[in-house]
């Protein structure tokens with residue numbers, strides 16, 4: 149049986165469905181019906197394993213069930229990414245590796261390989277990590293691997309294995325529905341079609357990441373919704389550098405880069421410059437559409453470790469952020485100059501550097517600038533749906549109206565879960581909530597609540613439906629939340645949800661850039677610093693807001709409005725609802741588990757408020 153790229157012209161362009169799947173880190177699935185994303189979720193939310201890699205079986209099942217469609221009725225099943233590495237999947241590298249494992253990868257695999265030219269067997273080092281209990285059937289590969297000639301053959305075998313897995317899981321009659329899509333297309337089409345339509349007329353779509361199928365940087369020109377890639381390159385190493393410095397600072401690469409970014413503003417100019425001058429100055433050069441290394445280092449871990457050995461941890465984060473911002477700015481300026489287009493969309497892992505968004509958006513050459521939420525690999529399947537749909541039905545696709553695209557639960561289901569929970573946990577009581585007034589009063593008196601409501605958010609940011617919310621007026625609340633949800637990184641700031649009508653009063657946003665999903669940092673006004681200090685980065689006084697429009701989440705909007713009526717502050721502190729080391733909650737049971745195992749004062753569980761009984 150053949151997989152097909154063949155029959156898209158025969159699909160009814162007014163009535164069609166696409167399922168897209170991404171396997172890499174943060175495995176995810178999305179479904180699109182007639183040009184509209186109907187459901188999307190990451191596998192980690194169902195398995196409770198943060199950054200789950202591999203086949204997103206549960207996410208696929210959810211998407212199909214939510215859309216009410218049978219797998220054999222799907223017009224296209226798109227597998228995003230062609231060249232994934234088999235061995236990393238076999239050991240579930242991203243979700244199963246500890247920091248010790250990542251270090252062992254450097255010391256036991258890369259160091260002897262690069263510096264002593266030794267032939268090292270990756271799977272021998274990580275024998276204890278091999279996971280055969282996956283949906284992918286690796287047994288045959290393991291038997292044959294000594295005879296596999298090269299990386300390309302291994303990639304081909306893995307590609308076939310993924311098709312077989314889809315075939316088996318979805319009980320497909322034939323494989324003509326399945327097609328592979330290039331990784332980069334996932335990022336590009338997500339950037340272009342999921343966000344504001346104003347960019348479709350004419351814009352630049354830039355991708356910048358650790359590694360895709362063929363590149364880690366690309367430049368595309370969009371005219372009347374038609375995207376044309378004009379440049380791509382593998383020579384950009386910003387993502388790679390960020391990854392290895394993250395490891396050097398004792399954090400997990402490909403997961404904790406945002407923590408390094410959060411640490412950077414704490415560094416003094418002296419420490420920042422010291423690290424910058426020691427290792428990062430003149431490292432990159434932006435030329436035409438590309439970013440290049442001025443001089444290629446022998447590796448990205450040991451080389452920089454040596455160069456930075458006399459630098460302080462915060463200075464390293466600061467120096468890194470400085471070189472990243474400097475390089476991205478030069479690159480974007482070049483792209484604008486060369487293309488003569490000043491509306492810019494950016495996507496890929498490096499685009500998640502929300503701090504860099506401030507100097508980028510301040511560039512006088514830039515007119516419009518936007519980043520979609522979670523523009524790393526956790527939204528590849530959304531981009532995959534858009535790519536396929538653009539081929540089926542042309543370019544008039546519906547933008548993503550909202551990012552509440554995950555599972556929801558009926559009140560009946562929630563009541564049952566609640567009753568079961570209360571039978572076993574007598575220290576809690578519950579009441580039905582008629583409006584948000586009561587909750588706002590509790591919050592204004594310093595209570596910290598979880599909020600579980602409606603559909604789960606797409607991506608890593610909690611946007612009110614799977615959030616912890618609190619009063620932002622006093623910084624003491626930061627300590628209180630940190631003590632309630634243990635082991636949170638002490639230097640990481642909290643973020644606010646702000647009602648859109650107050651954004652001018654609270655944020656410095658001269659170009660009126662849209663930021664509904666916490667994708668960019670902004671400088672704050674003196675007034676906001678006074679009224680909501682708990683949501684501001686203490687070192688640089690920036691904030692990463694969710695600027696909430698009523699149409700995006702009416703109930704949450706109303707809650708913040710009620711809170712504003714009591715306090716005069718139309719903003720709530722908002723952080724994700726999860727325990728340390730767990731992904732964000734998905735189901736009512738997860739939310740109740742989090743309530744029980746944290747010090748939260750209560751949980752808004754859709755139309756109920758669950759409270760800890762006072763002793």
Ligand SMILES: [Fe+2]
Pocket residue numbers: 331335357359360496497524525
């Ligand atoms: Fe990517």
